[in-house]
Amino acid sequence: MLNVYNILETIRMIQDECLDIRTITMGISLLDCIDTDIDRACEKVYEKIVKKAGSLVAVGQQIEKEYGIPIVNKRISVTPIAMLAAACPGGDVVKFAKALQRAADTCGVNFIGGYSALVHKGFSAGDEALIRSIPEALAVTDNICSSVNIGSTKSGINMDAVALMGQIVKETAERTADRDCIGAAKLVVFCNAVEDNPFMAGAFHGVGEPDCEIHVGVSGPGVVRAALSKYPDASINELADIIKKTAFKITRMGQLVGARASKLLDVPFGIVDLSLAPTPAIGDSVAHILEEMGLEMCGTHGTTACLAMLNDAVKKGGVMASSTVGGLSGAFIPVSEDAGMIDAATAGVLTIEKLEAMTAVCSVGLDMIVVPGDISAETISAIIADEAAIGMVNTKTTAVRLIPAIGKKEGETLEFGGLLGSGPVMPVKESSAAKFIHRGGRIPAPMHSLKN
């Protein structure tokens, strides 16, 4: 039953509190595009994507109009390209990236994710060639995202891949140094990557997924913060209840949009990703929610506890609102994409060490962090290894998306613009971990009893 209060609440959420659908992402399997001739494979990739997703943007715009809710991004995720590259050894893998870019241009989508390889236990044919091509692929394309899974709870951490990714991240930043190192912002290194993630840069379409499906990623940090601000004296468990109720409403909207998109596109509905995804816009910050809970600034002592509560309450509220929840689901903490995080990092209150602790209790990981340009590849690898260890031991997804600011040092900033925002260069430890990284091999999978 409609009532005036509910109608006005929804409109206020959208108009004043930055509530939006962050993305509708179409997952497309490219397994039927595998071909020994790389040019023929690229053509099949282009044709399949355009056939499946040709009307994705138009349908997204139609739903925006129907419900009056902004859908910020329309995206596509595809089968990890390393699997296609495996069939055509010796070919120039970057051709796939160019074919994806052509498909992105034709469909008008914001991003295509899936220039990816899964190497958590080792490299198979195609994996290493794809990984080594990432710097060039991300330099010659604009809308392609890349991810590499280097570890999992069940198989441990592939330290050879960790060592390689340190070099690749640095090289990717160097290849796009003239564009604020933007390449590295489109590359993420995962432990326990999920197969149905609608968010970039880490989206790819897992092999266990159907041929084509629609995922939805919701957002709404501003709505949660506004809801909490009405209860300045509430206890923590009361705050948790308010967050649950708000997350329920936000997720219901995601469920509605996903179901509608699935019907209009005649494609099965995959999942709703219950994430609180911030943007650099004022009033759309996860850091500001934590500050609303009572922290003077995000990153100070108490931040991890507040974030743990927020993350859990979002999931509890969201799970009931959707028929199928998946993806990364939780609160994101990308530094450059969150106005409150940018302020806290600039003030020196939020450090990489604190962010690492925060990633143990929330969604994903060290995200959109700008580091000094003279950082060594080994130090990047060591940061990746630390973060992957948190994911591996805690049976959760963790990720690293670092942007080495080539030619810049602490005190300077990188400006990406748009949703990627801007980030201050954050200091890293000077002591080397090179010997550890150069050992190579694999960190064995952790045991799941005797937990302490």
Add this chain to the structure above:
Amino acid sequence: MRAVVTVIGKDNVGILHKVSGICAEMGANVIEVTQSVLQDMFAMIMLVDITGMNKDFAEMVDRMNALGSELGLSIHTMHEDIFNSMHSV
């Protein structure tokens, strides 16, 4: 199928007339109207049946948006499903 039209802004002559005029022209039947004027602020919520519309719902959204910009009002035209799904279990 029903839609909700909300109008908020400075009171003026003929707001209700103009909004309901667009509904009538496009074959959307007005079912219910709640309206209040507090000091000089006008707030109206209108429930309309869009089943028998002779034009696309998207076109009605565009027309209402254009009217909103012309009169300096905030007009939202949304399918009722968004409110139903968000506020009921």
